[in-house]
Amino acid sequence: MVSKTDTLRRRAARIRRSIKKVANGRPRLSIHRSSKHIYAQVIDDSVGRTLAAASSLDSTLKGDLKTGADVAAAAAVGKLVAERAKEAGVTDVVFDRGAFIYHGRVKAVAEGAREGGLNF
Known part of the structure; x- marks a missing residue:
């Protein structure tokens, strides 16, 4: 039986793999959502920073x-x-929702980033 964390890790890896194919050198806006907080970071995968x-x-x-x-x-x-x-x-990014569906808080982060001036 596969655990829930393994399923989430595989889903996140699948999303990141497809994002890196279409990124064309753009950094990625990565989201993590926990039960109490939400985190976002812009990552340059070419240098890992x-x-x-x-x-x-x-x-x-x-x-x-x-x-x-x-x-x-x-x-x-x-x-x-x-x-x-x-x-x-940085003005152009690729949105990385990780293992989370584009709904609710994840969608709100994306819309807030667009209002703030990021293009994706």
Whole structure:
């Protein structure tokens, strides 16, 4: 029997494999969603370096948010990661949803990043 974590890892690897085929040198905006917080980072896979990162645990967001596990927090994280990516000189990215479906908080991060100025 296959465990749930193995299934999630395989799904995330499958998504990343397909993303890297169409990336054309663009960095990827990777999302991780836990039960209490949401994390986003822009990663340059050619050198293996994180260019920008944000989460609902950031001190700039934590006081403004009611909780780190709702759609409002996810949208704020998306806007913050977009601002930090633009400061690093990144405007075009590929969206990596990992093993999560494009719905709810994951979708809110993507829409917040688009509002912040990232293109994907």
